[in-house]
Amino acid sequence: MWALCYSHWQLNWLQTPTLFERTQLVAGTVETIQPKGQSASRLIVRLKTLNGQALSPQPRVLLSWYGEQTPPRVGEYFQTITRLRLPHGLHNPGTFDSARWLLGQGISARGSVTGTLTQQAHSGIKRTRLVRHIKAVTDDLPAQPWLLALSIGDRSGLESRDWAMLRGLGISHLFAISGLHIGLVAGLGLLAGRLSGNRWIATALAASLALGYAWLAGFSVPTQRALLMLLLWLGLYCWGRFWSGRRIVLMTMMLLLAANPWLALDYGFWLSILAVAALLVTTGWLGGRRLWRLQVGLTVLLLPLVMLLFGGVSWLSLPVNLVLIPLFSLLLIPLLLLASLLLLPAPELSVWVFSLLNALFEPLIAGLHWLNDSVSPWIWLSAHAQGVGLVILLLPLALLPRARGLLVLPGYILCWLLLSPSGWQVRVLDVGQGLSVLVTQDKQALLYDTGNRFNSGFNMADGVILPLLRNLGIDKLEYLVVSHDDQDHSGNRDYLAHTLPIAHRWGAWSDGQHCRAGQQSHWGELTLTVLWPVNISGHSNNDSCVLHISDGRLSVLLTGDIEARAEQALLATGQPLAAKLLLSPHHGSNSSSTAAFIDTVNPDWVVHTAGFGNRWGFPSSEVMARFKQQGVGQIITGDQGMVHLVADGSRWRLVQRKRPGAWYHKLNTWLNGPKPLE
The missing domain is CATH 3.60.15.10 (Ribonuclease Z/Hydroxyacylglutathione hydrolase-like)
Structure with a gap:
């Protein structure tokens, strides 16, 4: 019920008369900038006013920026004219579901602009100034896109070839600030705090470092999930209470979805939650506590989800992660954290650490590209191959206690495979x-x-x-x-x-x-x-x-x-x-x-x-x-x-008489159709 109320509350502004029929005068603050080519960018903007009228709640919109004029910077307030459109996406099997992704990010409309009418320079909050400082310090380093991805969560500098390599080797999670990175930073704080012999000091230091890293990353959605789960665990640890891992995961999900029900549309939300669940299954039911056992358990348990979300599998993911996870955990992320902490008190030393990181990342990324190009580890799977693979992976459910009822899933998949249409x-x-x-x-x-x-x-x-x-x-x-x-x-x-x-x-x-x-x-x-x-x-x-x-x-x-x-x-x-x-x-x-x-x-x-x-x-x-x-x-x-x-x-x-899919694929029908409850 709350999700329905929240969605109606957030989407109500779309019913403004002639909103999508003519150009609109909008004003808002830039939250994120994603460069797209030499003269194009995508701005995620929090709208304050529409045609001079204040908006409440203030919706997020995605504006494509074209032209030679420099777009506003993060945190700046500007006014422009745009033609708004619904978050409507192309709908084909295997196509990226942009409508779902947009709403999962809290974006309820999109448009395009070529310039601003007015623009107010913004001195910037502390994080914005720090981010600019990090970008300036690393501007001459070839590995800057990778350093920015790991330090401030900005992956806009990665090219299509880089994304193909990350997907092919199954290491995208290493360059998205999430549970691994937040947990590592908190762990370092916990180890340092234990030297004092006081549990409260150790907990406070771990929480502070985790909050600082999440703040630097802009409190992105994956960071929020990991941070909330960590703070729950630290709070329980500090008060000497014990909760099972399952209870912590469910409490985290409840709090996040209560704050923003649209997170249920975000694939990353389910991927990270199920990754933690797979980790709990591996350590609890399967008794895997060594790194290689944890990685094997995670790889196998997440394989069905990876096939469904990405349409393929990487046969090289397991050995590559076994090498890279310790490297990132014990060397690269601690050095990056050190460089960021030293940026203001000791900038010269910070520059030296960033240069050292660049010297480490350059051969590492070149080697990963060579490996991906040489062996092409990513295997695309057709819908039928995915179905057969899911059946094979789900059949062992019969061996798990109280899980035999889930065998209906393989049966459903087999029926779908057998009833696929034939003929031209x-x-x-x-x-x-x-x-x-x-x-x-x-x-x-x-x-x-x-x-x-x-x-x-x-x-x-x-x-x-x-x-x-x-x-x-x-x-x-x-x-x-x-x-x-x-x-x-x-x-x-x-x-x-x-x-x-x-x-x-x-x-x-x-x-x-x-x-x-x-x-x-x-x-x-x-x-x-x-x-x-x-x-x-x-x-x-x-x-x-x-x-x-x-x-x-x-x-x-x-x-x-x-x-x-x-x-x-x-x-x-x-x-x-x-x-x-x-x-x-x-x-x-x-x-x-x-x-x-x-x-x-x-x-x-x-x-x-x-x-x-x-x-x-x-x-x-x-x-x-x-x-x-x-x-x-x-x-x-x-x-x-x-x-x-x-x-x-x-x-x-x-085959399909109406547009298939969930409600977010039918917003146009909702806007233009009768609403008997209003």
């Missing part, structure tokens, strides 16, 4: 304002268009297409058809060509087979027929490759961005256009989907590939009215997420 399938991917369609039969795949690629570095290949292919266990493409050269259709063409083996390249390729009407190919039980263009007109949209795919009973028509003129010319050729499934031309623009074209194709379903809240208003109301008049079922990818249809005899079976 069409998946219209949710790639925002763009197009990408995956057609599969067995483990063979055809991809029609590749979605967009942005200057910020984000692209639909890494964000949507490749995760989906891995989820399906597909490691090559039989066909990659690029309809035309528009960025939202061809943006990832070359990247995919370098990433995946591709047997046939059709359409807008410099070294592929250009689409021409009459071109035909047989692919398994399917026939691929190019219906358009007849000749290149020089109009990019109307030169789109129109592809008809059929098994003799059921078909799909992929139309790219053709407009009314191309539709009329296509009708004039007299080619058979009938298809039970149609992708609306040009994302549902009113310049396409003429009544004559719809009548000739005569589809049962039409999919509008339009991004959520796109600025062009696709699909247009006129186009939707024309399809409705013909009695055609309509689906919009921006609202539904990925549209998955399976060939079922002579009809298409829609």
